[in-house]
Amino acid sequence: MDKLILENLNVQYSDGTESLKNINLKIQDRQVSVLFGPAGGGKSTLLRTLNRLNDLADLRLQSGRVLLDGFDILAKTTHVIALRRRIGMVFSRPALLPLTIYENIVYGLRVAGERRKTHLDGVVEKALRQAVLWDEVYDRLNDSAFDLSGGQQQRLCIARTLALEPEVILLDEPTSALDPVSTAKIESTMRDLAQHLTIIWAPHNTQQAARMADEAFFFLQGELIEFGSAEHMFVRPQDKRTQDYVNGRFG
Amino acid sequence: MMRKPLAFFNNRRKQQIGFTLLGAATLVMVLPIIVLIVYVIFAGISAISWEFLTAMPRDGMRAGGILPAILGTFYLTLGTALFSVPPGVAAAIYLSEYAPDNAWTRAIRIAMTNLAGIPSVVYGLFGLGLFVIFLRFGTSILAASLTLSIMTLPVIISTSEQAIRAVPTQFRTVSISLGATRWQTIWRVVLPESLPGIMTGIILGLERAAGETAPILFTGATFFLPRLPNSPMDATMALPYHLFVISTQVPGMPLQIQYATVMVLLVFVLTMNLVAAVIRSRARARRKW
Numbered sequence: 001m002d003k004l005i006l007e008n009l010n011v012q013y014s015d016g017t018e019s020l021k022n023i024n025l026k027i028q029d030r031q032v033s034v035l036f037g038p039a040g041g042g043k044s045t046l047l048r049t050l051n052r053l054n055d056l057a058d059l060r061l062q063s064g065r066v067l068l069d070g071f072d073i074l075a076k077t078t079h080v081i082a083l084r085r086r087i088g089m090v091f092s093r094p095a096l097l098p099l100t101i102y103e104n105i106v107y108g109l110r111v112a113g114e115r116r117k118t119h120l121d122g123v124v125e126k127a128l129r130q131a132v133l134w135d136e137v138y139d140r141l142n143d144s145a146f147d148l149s150g151g152q153q154q155r156l157c158i159a160r161t162l163a164l165e166p167e168v169i170l171l172d173e174p175t176s177a178l179d180p181v182s183t184a185k186i187e188s189t190m191r192d193l194a195q196h197l198t199i200i201w202a203p204h205n206t207q208q209a210a211r212m213a214d215e216a217f218f219f220l221q222g223e224l225i226e227f228g229s230a231e232h233m234f235v236r237p238q239d240k241r242t243q244d245y246v247n248g249r250f251g
Numbered sequence: 252m253m254r255k256p257l258a259f260f261n262n263r264r265k266q267q268i269g270f271t272l273l274g275a276a277t278l279v280m281v282l283p284i285i286v287l288i289v290y291v292i293f294a295g296i297s298a299i300s301w302e303f304l305t306a307m308p309r310d311g312m313r314a315g316g317i318l319p320a321i322l323g324t325f326y327l328t329l330g331t332a333l334f335s336v337p338p339g340v341a342a343a344i345y346l347s348e349y350a351p352d353n354a355w356t357r358a359i360r361i362a363m364t365n366l367a368g369i370p371s372v373v374y375g376l377f378g379l380g381l382f383v384i385f386l387r388f389g390t391s392i393l394a395a396s397l398t399l400s401i402m403t404l405p406v407i408i409s410t411s412e413q414a415i416r417a418v419p420t421q422f423r424t425v426s427i428s429l430g431a432t433r434w435q436t437i438w439r440v441v442l443p444e445s446l447p448g449i450m451t452g453i454i455l456g457l458e459r460a461a462g463e464t465a466p467i468l469f470t471g472a473t474f475f476l477p478r479l480p481n482s483p484m485d486a487t488m489a490l491p492y493h494l495f496v497i498s499t500q501v502p503g504m505p506l507q508i509q510y511a512t513v514m515v516l517l518v519f520v521l522t523m524n525l526v527a528a529v530i531r532s533r534a535r536a537r538r539k540w
Contacts (some may be wrong), residue, residue, distance in 0.1 A: 050430060084427070091424075096425075097422060111435045164429065
């Protein structure tokens with residue numbers, strides 16, 4: 001089922017960096033969709049457009065439509081705050097808030113107005129279990145989030161996003177700053193979550209792309225070059241540019 | 252074999268000479284302050300007593316205490332804080348979080364920098380014209396506080412804005428991505444994290460206000476007050492002005508009393524400095540980012 005449909009999306013920053021040129025694609029529900037390609041390809045821009053984080057940036061141009069379950073999220077009438085609760089984001093460096101572990105996780109709920117302690121406690125436990133972090137931190141929820149290791153911090157960020165029960169999770173090079181063991185844990189967690197959520201992942205190397213993808217989209221300098229199933233894209237790509245990138249001839 | 256004549260100035264020597272010169276420069280800078288403090292203490296300590304700090308003056312200020320001046324400076328500092336901190340911090344938040352980068356905001360910043368450089372006596376005359384005469388507050392704590400506030404405002408806005416900008420953008424991005432509004436982000440994350448820096452700026456700004464004579468000269472300070480001020484519309488004695496008058500206008504003023512007054516003012520100012528330094532170092536120690 002089409003969860004997200006991008007129609008003729010064009011995005012340009014005022015300073016001319018990374019842009020998107022006429023993007024048309026469909027993201028399916030309940031699978032891991034991977035956006036890959038060399039730096040400057042537009043993957044981050046696309047992710048930030050999906051949760052309207054680009055509203056904070058200096059844009060020269062943004063046109064086209066992004067349909068989430070049929071509704072254009074780029075429309076001026078869209079409730080952006082509610083949108084950001086439906087589409088969560090995990091950043092490339094663990095982006096913790098200067099708060100305790102507990103407060104980091106419930107931050108999204110608190111700003112939404114939730115105050116009932118029992119409800120918050122329940123959410124914290126559920127989110128930490130989903131992010132496979134509960135056993136490691138259940139006894140120190142009031143410690144500073146910065147006391148955790150890199151891998152734990154990133155799983156905390158995932159838990160924080162999960163606390164809002166989003167339908168879509170965007171991940172922008174989520175394991176680029178982590179060791180292989182933490183990376184493997186996070187990849188496995190997200191694969192499990194893909195059974196009932198939409199996961200859009202921009203990996204920092206092609207091997208991770210090949211590991212994670214159910215469907216993959218190759219971006220080069222702002223254009224969508226080719227897309228298809230993982231087997232198609234990484235074993236038998238059609239476009240020469242995709243072939244060259246997947247085979248490591250450039251990147 | 253001849254040694255090269257300039258072998259003495261190898262890199263290690265150059266570094267030693269450099270550090271020695273820098274150390275000497277630091278000493279030259281610090282020494283006068285130490286000498287000043289030591290001299291003041293020696294000259295004035297004999298006049299310091301519990302009576303001096305808590306009693307009213309007698310015999311044309313030549314005896315008794317300086318309580319009204321101490322209290323006056325305290326009231327003026329409080330008044331300045333009241334009128335300069337809320338608008339100052341609010342302006343800093345606006346300038347760093349909401350204001351777009353256009354000609355208008357650039358003009359505001361230039362105006363602020365200029366305000367900071369205006370001589371304090373100009374503020375005093377401005378305060379006289381606006382608050383004392385035009386708005387009919389008369390020579391009062393109110394007029395003097397307002398005048399001092401205008402003088403302190405640029406300092407508070409600058410340091411607060413710096414403190415707010417020092418908070419990493421990442422915190423804001425994350426907060427927004429979790430569905431917070433801009434104001435929620437400021438209130439829940441940015442302000443708490445920038446509070447130590449803002450408080451330091453406020454304390455340093457108020458400390459300057461406490462020690463200035465010119466702005467309060469025409470707007471609120473008087474030399475002789477029969478009793479303590481009990482309303483903002485009263486005029487008041489104040490330490491800097493009091494010091495000026497007893498040192499120049501009062502014949503037969505004992506030297507110890509003059510230096511003792513200096514000591515009190517110095518203690519007031521240095522304590523504020525110390526509090527600011529402690530806040531800064533504790534915040535830095537606790538900061539985990």
